[in-house]
Amino acid sequence: MKHIIPWQDKPSSCNDVMWRYNANPIINRYDIPSSNSIFNSAVVPFEDGYAGVFRCDNKAVQMNIFAGFSKDGINWNIEHQPIKMQAGNTQMIESDYKYDPRVVFIEDRYWITWCNGYHGPTIGIGYTFDFKEFFQCENAFLPFNRNGVLFPQKINGKYAMLSRPSDNGHTPFGDIYISYSPDMKFWGEHRCVMKASNFEDSAWQCTKIGAGPIPILTDDGWLMLYHGVINTCNGFRYAMGAAILDENEPDKVKYRTQSYLLGPAETYEQIGDVPNVVFPCAALHDFKEDKLAVYYGAADTVVALAFGRISEVVEFTKNNSL
Amino acid sequence: MKHIIPWQDKPSSCNDVMWRYNANPIINRYDIPSSNSIFNSAVVPFEDGYAGVFRCDNKAVQMNIFAGFSKDGINWNIEHQPIKMQAGNTQMIESDYKYDPRVVFIEDRYWITWCNGYHGPTIGIGYTFDFKEFFQCENAFLPFNRNGVLFPQKINGKYAMLSRPSDNGHTPFGDIYISYSPDMKFWGEHRCVMKASNFEDSAWQCTKIGAGPIPILTDDGWLMLYHGVINTCNGFRYAMGAAILDENEPDKVKYRTQSYLLGPAETYEQIGDVPNVVFPCAALHDFKEDKLAVYYGAADTVVALAFGRISEVVEFTKNNSL
Amino acid sequence: MKHIIPWQDKPSSCNDVMWRYNANPIINRYDIPSSNSIFNSAVVPFEDGYAGVFRCDNKAVQMNIFAGFSKDGINWNIEHQPIKMQAGNTQMIESDYKYDPRVVFIEDRYWITWCNGYHGPTIGIGYTFDFKEFFQCENAFLPFNRNGVLFPQKINGKYAMLSRPSDNGHTPFGDIYISYSPDMKFWGEHRCVMKASNFEDSAWQCTKIGAGPIPILTDDGWLMLYHGVINTCNGFRYAMGAAILDENEPDKVKYRTQSYLLGPAETYEQIGDVPNVVFPCAALHDFKEDKLAVYYGAADTVVALAFGRISEVVEFTKNNSL
Amino acid sequence: MKHIIPWQDKPSSCNDVMWRYNANPIINRYDIPSSNSIFNSAVVPFEDGYAGVFRCDNKAVQMNIFAGFSKDGINWNIEHQPIKMQAGNTQMIESDYKYDPRVVFIEDRYWITWCNGYHGPTIGIGYTFDFKEFFQCENAFLPFNRNGVLFPQKINGKYAMLSRPSDNGHTPFGDIYISYSPDMKFWGEHRCVMKASNFEDSAWQCTKIGAGPIPILTDDGWLMLYHGVINTCNGFRYAMGAAILDENEPDKVKYRTQSYLLGPAETYEQIGDVPNVVFPCAALHDFKEDKLAVYYGAADTVVALAFGRISEVVEFTKNNSL
């Protein structure tokens, strides 16, 4: 079955590598009855369309994740009740909150990772076969951690996860690490992948960085979209960049964009519960058509979509590497 | 005399308990010649219309309070000069600044409370009979305090005031207390009423809370609208909730909204001198018509108006209690 | 009955206004079985000797106050159990902790004030007639406050209390205020008495100040010993100074020592749970013999004693005023 | 040759001393291919039109300065490559970054000052004769410093520069100083000119202040436009004021506006990479026509223009002095 990837051609006026969907945001803050905001969400091809896991903060500003479905990847039906987790590889499925999900299909099932509240933020793991029943596994790490992102296939026989050690607050630092697991339960072989940049070299990513969508394997290695943060005198500003990691040793960074690919410049990115945030969490790609569609949270309030040519993003990353 | 309460019916598209006036903001930042911003202000029925006490920061960003008058509660004439205080129950009427007023009629006069600058913020008290002559009394408390709100009648024979002990800066904490006075001069019997919530339970009010309009006595107890604050990575976000306090022992919280009633979502609430602020300071109510009109400062820049049915707000508070 | 005030003559080598007892500390950290430290305590003439209220932190480092008795003011028997409070002018006698007591006889009973834990530190008030039964009253103020010190007689018909508005942590600021009460229950007429000094003028008291022993009425006004704090690059350093307040308008400071009277210079003041602390909480005086004996906590660990001539302290304060 | 100063008459609806150009912003964030934002820039009459030095942050958010040219001062052609510096009065022309330039013609050449990255921010100095070749000189000061602004003529035989000692971060303090140099290489005779105001007196400038455009010599002294900052609970807010300094002793402040002249109130000032910023860096003036055109960065994102009558600005400053 062929999935039609969401797409709009680049406007002639645009000279950038990536461009926005002209009907952004695709999901609004009040799109389900209980929600205060819907953002930082993940999608994946499913059956003849797409499934997604959405971060919907309710009007008590409690953070939780919700399943959703779409035929075209643009128009979504999001469940009105949060995902209910059953015990997976553990009975300990405590969760004070869940946010910023990622989704990936590996081997036989859809794996979900998210920021899980267990005495502070850490990386929660779950899986589903059908987006109806969900099973929660052991947290990958001790607190404090955020932005846990699985690779879409085992590497050297082990599951691999990117993550960002954090603290219990707004975390004015943050680098990307990789860890491995033989079984999705015990994790080790932790390696530092890449760090926030120097202010002089690339200020948009000088405060902290974190992995975004599931990495995409290209001929040049793993294409990893990520967010970078600068701490301005009026708060954090989040933008999106790209890096290419070695296929077999993904803790080796081959290239990394000095410039951002997409920064907050539209009203829905500049205004909202947290102004000036572009936060990518998922990407659909089609190598044959050379298309990339990135879902990103805007201003911690809504979900938006941006497009690019895979080949151009890779070339840009190689040619503008830090 | 019957006061026509400002009102618009709920739009059919609205599923919320409270909704905004469609011509918000009702007062703009430059509505008097000296002003930089007009917000966080209080109104009260007066003669055949309404009187109000308005926080107008001038273009030196000095904070002061101004009297104003309106026939309909929507269109206001605000004096161009700040209120001039005479000595009330004290000769010590020092005041480095005045802001965030509340007004209430008790027994024979209109009492005004505000954040008064006396070696830092504390609660100033004054009264007027006619909104022409104003008399300043002893400050209620030692610094540092903000959001002093009187009950509209004596409780157990004493005046009662809600307040929020604060610090001298932007105060990243804050709970609501109640204190009593036999004479509006000496205060005691301080009790903690309610605290900022846990992040997990209700994040919009997890950093600090403070009483808003004068509490309204309902069959279920005192309806207290209040503001709650979450400290996002880009600053404080203020929203409005409601609580119901025991009629005779108002330090006992019977119900308290887990969800906010109104959060910053309109442009005039999201943009301004302090973005993302909804800060209620006054409410008009009419039990017979089951109407509630709440005046709130938006983005520390303008005054806006929101409406609701008293009965629905009470029911919502009871049914969605933290 | 004549109380023999603790005393040693000034050593001939000493050129200072005040000097230490040569057998300091008079009370050691482990002087009762449960204690981790005994410091910042108050004494008062009682019967044919002295009674005291002692801050004894136990080995869980819980803070509480204990009664004690002495014939000579130097050798003390401290109760092994903390003071048990009965309801005084209120049933609300919650107390998470009690520390830094002061004691004073007014009219018919001994009044005790202390830092009382009620949603943070505030000023607790209690009384006793016999140092056996103790009665707790309403807290004087809203949190946060410390160093509540009563005057030994009514002023203009009202009880008067010095205090220092604080915050919930280690409080890097702090000025002395006065408040009045007609009944030891409701407090008002709050006035700023004196502030931390400028760094340039008197750095030892430039971070915060707080009243110490009960003020002593002299011909020149109220002699108020107080502590001042400087924030060095290795923490707070507490020393002792003196001020003279107007007899009838004690918010008026007539004189205030630019130099400290006693600073941490002995080992027991420089080493302990909190190094470099001299913290006076009580003083005995005898005008006829021109003697002053000051009890102070040293290094938050032990109790020590210092002596001076009242007349010399007053003269020094007048001649070296800030 | 006569320079036509950019100009629009005051709108009849405007009661303020200064007003905005109605087609603001005059330069947009993406006006050169590499830019993320163009703001805080300087212009000067040059040949038959104007030249300018522009702060263009690229999409890596590296800060650099670019030359630009305009016939009318409104429509600008900005070079696509940053200014390349040659060695001026030193071989040491290290520069980690350059931002917030000012330009002034003195005697025979155009002098440029900017915030220069040399182990943190300090004041860089350069000159050009033609805006084609640029020569970098010794940094004026040790780090940390920002907002170095030269006077347009020697004072008492020496070059004079305003600056604001800062720190290496977002600097929550800052006063304006003046320093002198016989040779644009060695600097001394540092004097404090003016400080951030008291919160009570003029809160918009109570956190920090910094000189803006090159001062303009009027009959009353040097007209110095400057920015002032207030630290709101949602970040820094920058507005513009004016001061008049003594002609021969410019460390003497004769007048200083208590009110701001222009504060962030338009969307392009309230939204952008750093919301709520009005930051003036240059001004064109024509005494004969009594015109003043001020270039200011808005929201750290774009360049905007405001107008006023010199005489009115001076009068306002004199009549509304702090």
Add this chain to the structure above:
Amino acid sequence: MKHIIPWQDKPSSCNDVMWRYNANPIINRYDIPSSNSIFNSAVVPFEDGYAGVFRCDNKAVQMNIFAGFSKDGINWNIEHQPIKMQAGNTQMIESDYKYDPRVVFIEDRYWITWCNGYHGPTIGIGYTFDFKEFFQCENAFLPFNRNGVLFPQKINGKYAMLSRPSDNGHTPFGDIYISYSPDMKFWGEHRCVMKASNFEDSAWQCTKIGAGPIPILTDDGWLMLYHGVINTCNGFRYAMGAAILDENEPDKVKYRTQSYLLGPAETYEQIGDVPNVVFPCAALHDFKEDKLAVYYGAADTVVALAFGRISEVVEFTKNNSL
């Protein structure tokens, strides 16, 4: 072979559960030529005496661990060169620094854990059979972590480690967690064991806590000595307490001392590079003789020894539980 445990009987004057060695400190700061300080070190029975791993900071204040040997556990010969690690279960044995070691024999070898510098502090693991050759394994966790302490036997078939998630600085928070591993390489099943206490209940351990020596299995469960920290106004104060964890489910805390067992009270604990630190890292025990000897770092400068009866420590913990 019988190990003679270091021992002194309790002084008759001592009423506490634990008491100090009267010739403390047993190791001085300059006991090896390069050292600035020797503290926070671990010992274990080895051959006919004892072996140890010592934290010796050199005079560049670089932190490293050194092997040492002793016949009696009191007089030690410490190697002059730090331990040189070979590759164990990984080739990645990067280490910016090593400090605060613990040692335990499990099955066939001596395992060492320490705070390992890998992009910040995390838990390093190594082993030795003979204290001559040492092998470094994979770090247990992502940064940031400290105080990794292994259990002396597998629990439910897996290795078990206590640790304290931290940050990269002085960490003003910290709770104890447990994690499991099938193979000393991959870790999971992370559980929170116990948290810092409330200030009111037990202030000496209200800021952070961390496991100390290897837990000792008693009839009541695992006896875990740990350090607790209070943040005084003059810095952190470290004392020692005890907890008893369930034998089979060691994340369940059965008892935990409200009072500390040993706090800084001797000069060598109160003065040094970091004053007021008692930091236990190892304990020798002999059930038959009912003896416990605890090695602790004092003031981050020297090593000291304290004694107790196992049975009394357990009883005290059970009878004085928080």
Add this chain to the structure above:
Amino acid sequence: MKHIIPWQDKPSSCNDVMWRYNANPIINRYDIPSSNSIFNSAVVPFEDGYAGVFRCDNKAVQMNIFAGFSKDGINWNIEHQPIKMQAGNTQMIESDYKYDPRVVFIEDRYWITWCNGYHGPTIGIGYTFDFKEFFQCENAFLPFNRNGVLFPQKINGKYAMLSRPSDNGHTPFGDIYISYSPDMKFWGEHRCVMKASNFEDSAWQCTKIGAGPIPILTDDGWLMLYHGVINTCNGFRYAMGAAILDENEPDKVKYRTQSYLLGPAETYEQIGDVPNVVFPCAALHDFKEDKLAVYYGAADTVVALAFGRISEVVEFTKNNSL
């Protein structure tokens, strides 16, 4: 005339490069009547003995500098009144405070530098011919700066000064710079000399560093003793190291000790107003006898003396360079 340099031979038990005077401290805190502490002071050969400039904080903890004289460099007579400055090369000799002096003879006079309070700390400059009359010059730099240290001769025809840009508080950062002046009035050619080290490489100097005594010209270059600071969890700890700077280009560091030469280890260095401080401000040297005597402030309370062989200090610096 030959100056007898203060001296004691190295104790046989000492293996270090430098050793302490066995009668330290040589000056006590109360050695003049007004003083609270005497420390961080400078000495210089003068006439047939020595003159010095002493930092004596009085009992108001006001900081000032005092002249003193000694025959042997060990026993000092310090004036009881602070140095009174006359106008030198400027009439502007404002000074809120003076501390941490250095003294050096250049050409025809003794130059004094100190930390001068002018709107915060900056570098004051003065001179004297006879230590009776003193003349104050222009401050070298804008605030904020500390530890200004002159070279004892012109370099390339200009005066040269080391300094450390600081902030207005306790400054948790700090690197050493050099600046030049043709005339002791105007300063420029600022260069970074050396920075605080990495924590991993040399933690004792990883927080901040500052020049100490006047540099000494050796065959290997300028021997610069300096202080380094580590921020422990209980505050700053100051120790002393050495560097060798290029003779003609003193911004080039040839060698720099990885280990400290002298750290706080004696009681008078570990206890006092600021514990754990060794702060060198002056050194006497005699090449012929190969002697070096360093004066340092201990614990911000007293003055102490340490000795070394110049040749050994130089060799150690070369052989243990960072």
